[in-house]
């Protein structure tokens with residue numbers, strides 16, 4: 001899809017449990033929630049290493065990369081293709 005762009009990535013350090021995790025900077029900028037550690041739910045976290053479009057490694061990540069569609073219609077189509085059926089199956093299993 002043409003509007004798909006790779007997001008810059010940031011590695012975060014948690015000063016409560018000393019673990020690290022990687023987030024999309026685009027998602028971080030567009031969330032209304034506070035960023036917390038996914039391991040201990042600690043709030044004392046800080047971005048410490050950045051990977052942006054100037055670094056070839058960003059493009060070598062392939063499916064491990066994170067990105068988003070700038071066109072919302074393409075985003076909806078891509079979501080349905082990728083997650084629609086999986087979501088239906090998961091919801092069916094819960095019933």
Ligand SMILES: [Zn+2]
Nearest residue numbers: 014017037040
């Ligand atoms: Zn933590």
